[in-house]
Amino acid sequence: MKNKLFDLRGLKYFLILWSTQAFSALGSAMTGFALVIWSYQQEGSALTTAGLTVASYAPYVLLSIFAGSLVDRWDKRKTLVFCDLFAALSTAAVLVLLKTGRLEVWHLYGVNALNGLMNTIQQPASELAVTLLTPREQVQRVGGLRSLSSSLTTLLAPALATAVLTLAGLEAVIAIDLVTCGAAVGSVLFIIRFPEEGGPGERVPVLRSAWEGVQWLRRNRGILDIILFLAAINLIASVYNAALAPMVLSRPGGGETALGVLQTFTGAANLAGSVIVTLLPAPKSRVRVICNSLLFSMSTENLLLAFGRGPGVWCFGALLGWVFIPVMGANLEALLRLHIPVELQGRVYAARNTLQFFTIPVGYLLGGWLVDRVCEPLMAGLTEDAVLVRLLGAGKGSGAALVYLMIAAAGVLVCLVFRRDRHLWALEE
Numbered sequence: 001m002k003n004k005l006f007d008l009r010g011l012k013y014f015l016i017l018w019s020t021q022a023f024s025a026l027g028s029a030m031t032g033f034a035l036v037i038w039s040y041q042q043e044g045s046a047l048t049t050a051g052l053t054v055a056s057y058a059p060y061v062l063l064s065i066f067a068g069s070l071v072d073r074w075d076k077r078k079t080l081v082f083c084d085l086f087a088a089l090s091t092a093a094v095l096v097l098l099k100t101g102r103l104e105v106w107h108l109y110g111v112n113a114l115n116g117l118m119n120t121i122q123q124p125a126s127e128l129a130v131t132l133l134t135p136r137e138q139v140q141r142v143g144g145l146r147s148l149s150s151s152l153t154t155l156l157a158p159a160l161a162t163a164v165l166t167l168a169g170l171e172a173v174i175a176i177d178l179v180t181c182g183a184a185v186g187s188v189l190f191i192i193r194f195p196e197e198g199g200p201g202e203r204v205p206v207l208r209s210a211w212e213g214v215q216w217l218r219r220n221r222g223i224l225d226i227i228l229f230l231a232a233i234n235l236i237a238s239v240y241n242a243a244l245a246p247m248v249l250s251r252p253g254g255g256e257t258a259l260g261v262l263q264t265f266t267g268a269a270n271l272a273g274s275v276i277v278t279l280l281p282a283p284k285s286r287v288r289v290i291c292n293s294l295l296f297s298m299s300t301e302n303l304l305l306a307f308g309r310g311p312g313v314w315c316f317g318a319l320l321g322w323v324f325i326p327v328m329g330a331n332l333e334a335l336l337r338l339h340i341p342v343e344l345q346g347r348v349y350a351a352r353n354t355l356q357f358f359t360i361p362v363g364y365l366l367g368g369w370l371v372d373r374v375c376e377p378l379m380a381g382l383t384e385d386a387v388l389v390r391l392l393g394a395g396k397g398s399g400a401a402l403v404y405l406m407i408a409a410a411g412v413l414v415c416l417v418f419r420r421d422r423h424l425w426a427l428e429e
Helices: 012-043 046-073 076-099 105-133 136-167 170-190 206-219 221-250 256-279 286-298 301-307 311-322 325-339 342-357 359-380 387-392 398-419 422-428
Strands: none
Touching: 012 046, 012 076, 012 105, 012 136, 012 170, 012 221, 012 256, 046 105, 046 206, 046 221, 046 342, 046 359, 076 105, 076 170, 105 342, 136 170, 136 256, 136 325, 206 221, 206 342, 221 256, 221 286, 221 301, 221 325, 221 342, 221 359, 221 398, 221 422, 256 311, 256 325, 286 301, 286 311, 286 325, 286 398, 286 422, 301 311, 301 387, 301 398, 325 342, 342 359, 359 387, 359 398, 387 398
């Protein structure tokens, strides 16, 4: 049983790619966390902070559908190295601006937009690289390992970023990001060997190739509908993310440390879920696992964030809300890898990125607008004996709590609707 659980045969190069990319992702997440705190301290606006993520996702969403056709024909090693080096140069530019005292929020918008453009190419290239380096019988374990590294990033980044930010400043956080990026580039350049992909094949025009990815999804309604399901969830999750820092930084008992602790608990829950999905065998019904995991998440954490008045309740909500997300993610990844032909994965993943992730910038803008322009003014205008004030509290941050109450209801409704989709259940046949 022990040998079966930890069987990593055929995963040598995947493990090298996975570990170094995870190391780089940790450095990037630390920088992202520190810059969110820096930007909120500069402007004090949820909408301004949300704009950082919108700037990252806008080019990603707009151009992803064309990136897949390019990735399918380009050399995976060169593509990954180029994207990582570009990200390193962008981070270095932020460091120079910071050291010279010229860094402003609009600079971060520009850097995030450029990094989002590079991520448009890197993401499908990385997905295809993982497929090329993964034996078919190991897709469940690979999904679990990728969830594990993502969970560790979520767990460690806030705590490490807060510690480094306090002890050495923002410059040190960015320097760590550059070092970890260098490790990722070095492994791809000098260590990892990608298998042969069977030659370049026919040079299909970019527009036609992108259309092929869309057409494949139209012919495979189960995969298309599960992507649309995740698009709806991403909309709700983005509103959640846009409201999180403004609420925690503003509420009594909150602050930078509370935000870091809350995200650390989120990472701990992700880590626990990742360990579970890595060690357990594939479930009988992946679709049921995906639907039930999301339903549980939507119906727990958002309500506890809405009604909670301190870090204890918020952290308990994070544990409940995130523990099954890696289980959902690994099973979703396995469904996609097993159903999408490898020769089409680049263009299909690119089409999927546009469809599944276009709701993220929309959600961030919506969340920032709801907090700043709707819910905070609404709560500020209520009297102390109003029902919402009794339920959610008063003062700055109570409007964000109202947003969490709204998305709790929306999340449960979305899960129940898609759970009845017959095309999803056809994927089990």
